[in-house]
Amino acid sequence: MKTSIKVIISIVFCFFIIILGVGIGSVNIPPSHILKILWSNILNRPLPVDIEANFVSIIWKIRLPRAILAFIVGGALAVSGSVMQSVLKNPLASSYTLGVSSGASVGAGLVMITGFSIPILGKFTLPFVGLLAGLLTVYLAIRFSAKIDKNMENNTIILVGMVFSLFINAMITLMTALSRENLQKLTFWQMGSFSLKEWSDVVVLFPIVVLCITILMKYSKELDIMTFGEEQAMAIGVDTKRVKWILLGLSAALTGSAIAFVGVIGFIDLISPHVVRKIFGASHKLVIPMSMIFGGAFMVVCDLIARTIIPLSELPVGAVTAIIGAPFFGYVYFSRRKVE
Template identity: 55%
Template sequence: MKKEKELKIVILVLISILVLILSVGLGSVYIPASDIVSVLLNKLFNMPLTQSIEGSYISILWDIRLPRAFTAFFVGAALSVSGAVIQSILQNPLASSYTLGVSAGASLGAAIVITSGITSSLLGFFLLPAAGFLAGLFTVFFVIAVSGRLDHNMSNHTIILFGMVFSLFVNAILTLISALNSEHMQRLILWQMGSFSGRRWIHVAVLSVCAVLGTLIICFFVRELDIMTFGEEEAMSIGVETKKVKVFLLALATFLTGAAVCFSGIIGFVDLTIPHIVRRLFGSKHKYVIPMSFVLGGAFMAFADMLSRTVLAPQEIPVGAITALVGAPFFAYIYFRGKR
């Protein structure tokens, strides 16, 4: 059984690498894999370039496609790990950070910045991502605080219910802002549908640190996550401080989702679908679920981004539409198959 899982891990990692290579090579200009490797070796280790490589290929690869592909990978990885944690903590297959209001809060924060014309010389182009991240983080802590007042045990149903109610309220405010600021409506809609266009290496650097650091910290709590999947009473009887662990892990999951949302916009279904696929492949132990959700989620998002810019090229489809078209039917299939 262990060797079988190790083989699956190797195959999944190889598939992820192949997807990244395809997402970098395919586009309006096709670039062979050998040229991609040559450019990478030149930029990273100062090795000589293959003579057949055109100068424009270097710029396309290093300045446009590679940052975009890696941004998509780390966004998908962060969202998938976040979804796996939320589903385990709340013991609900339909739970995610979006259920707790992260997407609604982040959208509202971004909408306020876009429509008000606020600028910052200190943050620069990070102003919009920072506003979205902080608003999403505030929303989740508000949901947790109110849920704690309504239910001192902070039961899972209370958190999910109030999170959904508050999300609807925030979405209503967002709709009102969009209606009153029609000149900014197109930009608001595009941000809410998700895109990786124009991402640079600075975005990759920030996202990679957030995604890897958050995932590593969560990996220290895989035992608690395993125990909490059996229920809060069982976890408390074993000695797990469920309330403290729940709040801390919810904050970490929100951190991952907020970091992803603030650089890509709202992209759904990744955090719902990928953890289910990983559990089908590797079982329910979180020492496999967390890292494999990171790998598979990143590969899926890179693949979705590749489809978004190649299917109707040169026109680009919002990546959120691709993940919904692919993720929704697949999630329904997994869920109802499990029911049968």
């Protein structure tokens, strides 16, 4: 099958998944009604008489912003994972390896416990502080790696990131133990949720993700070259150390901004890039955008499962991705060992 046909099928499939995510819930709404509501709201046309008014509120104010935010977050995590796996030449690598999620958790936890708020940002104080804390953790991890290993070998970066993650996770545990009144809030945030998300969240996150992915696309050639090894990349003329800093920083920004809004969600950045490479090959001109599409669609499905599998209740979406992702993680790890 031609690549162009695969891309078209993937985009149509993604659109279908989003429509399902918007239509299914405690009140099921047919796809035809959803399309009519979107058409009338986007173009400011009168609503057809056969559509109930409460459907408009359910779709436009509750489910659609939630589904779109889930798509953006899933896509950001998947793109971040695809870049990390290529830069570190490890199929199990992700931004979480460098402590992004742990750092963001500490920042978010401090905001929850202290009630700190930045007047200009208001409700966006928590995601802002979480993003800064996640990026700071990655910066310190990479900086420390550069100090102890001037060549910034991949194994050094991974090991330092793991050490930082373990240390920060200990801080999170300590925070949780000392603030029992915020225990439920902290625990739920660390499992991720799209509950009560609004258009304002989408408007803030969307340009950040688009900007990071656009810059990453400009480095697709360097990513292709670095996949074959750093010595070959340096021989061709790639400044691997500088490019690593840029790529790791952008990947961390994608992950940090995504989880800062919805909490820690794992395994999306592990699963989606592998599926995309199986279907579309290793060229990052395709891997990056298709990881966005597949990761976003997968996240919408996981969120749909999280809010519908138990009637009148909602599971943390991170628990759903972990249930699906953990076996996949084992499959990737052990299949890799068999090959070696």
